[in-house]
Amino acid sequence: MASLSSGSARESKAGFWKKNTSVPGSIKPVYGAQHPPPQTDITSPGWPVKKDDKGKSGKRDPFHDFENKTSDAWDDGDDDLIQMASLKMSLRDVQTSAKVVLDNHSKRANSQQQQHPVRGSSSANSVHTDESSSSAQQQSHPPTQPSPPHHHPSGPGLGVRLNSGGYQPPKMTSIRYVTNKTPDREAARMEKFKAVFTEPSLDLTELRKLCWSGIPKSVRPTAWKILSGYLPTAADRRQETLERKRKEYFSYIDQYYETRYQDQHEETFRQILKDIPRMTSLAHLFQERPAQEIFERILFIWAIRHPASGYVQGINDLVTPFFVVFLSEYIENDIEVENCDLGQLPQSTRNLIEADSFWCMSKLLDGIQDNYTFAQPGIQMKINALSELIKRIDAPLHAHLERHDVQFLQFSFRWMNNLLMREIPLRCTIRLWDTYQAELNGFADFHLYVCAAFLKRFSEDALRENDFQGILMLLQNLPTLHWRDKEISELLAEAFKLKYMFADAPRHLLHKS
DSSP: OOOOSOHHHHHHHHHHHHHHTTOOSBOOOOOOSSSOOOOOOOOOTTTTEEEOTTSOEEEEOHHHHHHHHOOOGGGTTTGGGGOOOOSSBOHHHHHHHHHHHHHHHHHHHHHHHHHSOOOOSSOTTSOOOOGGGHHHHHHHSOOOOOOSTTOOTTOTTTHHHHTOOSOOOOOOOOOOSSOTTSOHHHHHHHHHHHHHHHSSBOOHHHHHHHHHTOOOGGGHHHHHHHHTTSSOSBGGGHHHHHHHHHHHHHHHHHHHGGGGGSHHHHHHHHHHHHHGGGOOTTHHHHTSHHHHHHHHHHHHHHHHHOTTTOOOTTHHHHHHHHHHHHHTTSSOTTSOGGGOOGGGSOHHHHHHHHHHHHHHHHHHHHHSGGGTSTTOHHHHHHHHHHHHHHHHHOHHHHHHHHHTTOOHHHHHHHHHHTTTTTTSOHHHHHHHHHHHHHSTTIIIIIHHHHHHHHHHHTHHHHHHOOSHHHHHHHHHSOSOTTOOHHHHHHHHHHHHHHHHHHTTOGGGGSOOO
16 A cells, blocks of 8 residues: 655644544534645644543554554545544644645655556456456456455555556457347347437436446447436437537636636646546556546536535546546447547547536536535535444444444545545446436435445455454455456445335434434
């Protein structure tokens, strides 16, 4: 895992967690490009040590001990996200804590670039492009078993983001719209999608049913555009809508993009420029300057059009699935996305991908914008709900985490903020989003049950860990690098059961004293 650039940074971060989780006060703000912290001096060098009610030094903070041995997965570009104090936190602690994290941000980013050079290769994060051969691929590449306690080298906490190269997927060829090699069942599904798309007024309920269990690659771009609300259900209005919205997006570019270096926007754009190179889920593709420029424009225009939240780390990840899916429309069937050279695509084609990605990402964020407004209340509520849900469905695991002082905020904040994108390969994220888009409020509501099923899946592994460090190491670096559609389908089935049990009975999640 990445290591912090200095011991003082490690101590400050560790103390930030444990000290502030016991301080009474207001809700915890998060500081990002839109909400810079006040400039105050740090005057609390004793953070890493717990104190009792009388102010005397007590036992060492387990999170501090953990950081002394190894830094967590947030250090790989997520440090700004964890600048939240607890729900019970004073304003003074908010200011001093945020100052510590932000002061060390640039040092850590530089050291991480040296310690973890990005490897651009066709790795486990390549997009799954052959739905017709998924069963055969699962048999030839079964999911790996979890590593022994304290050893999870293949988990995507770093592996997915840094393309560790430990797994090489088979050479895959994508299906045509309908080919002779397509199994009868898949051919029948394709015919259903074609029939739905060609209806004068598309039946959205029928489309959601078809998409819930996964969308064939060749029709996924159109399905996502309709399910996200970007394209209308009326077939005769779709082309006109595409042309109008694409033109509207580039009018925003002409109007606002030149202001990115002005005082009121400079900090926002600076943060965007720092975050985009960290997007290594498809390492080679995102090292290309044309791709980075596309993301810079999308994120900047979105930020200034949504002043309530502005740009917050994590939003950059949410563009990626749309970008990859819409890019797949315009590349040859035998070229994998991470090997695509954007420079070979016409500028007009890149413009279409950029505009479509912007609007679909905007539609997604419209439903979860309280995840990114000041203090990120949406994420805080989801983390609390996840804790209560796990207490109901897996009491031994919940008690085990409490006994070892592991807080849900310490591992599930990223799950909520990045919609599990840092925890599973990109091909699995795209399959997961098929279902999220098919679900009503999938990104806002169904995601909670997916996170609960995700944690419960690794319950036995967590119970085998007998200390704070081991538990957190596992939960921050879960061994999902070799996951494919099979594992995602199992996860979604379990999440659907949890939703069926609890979504219509919200009182079951209320705390009972």
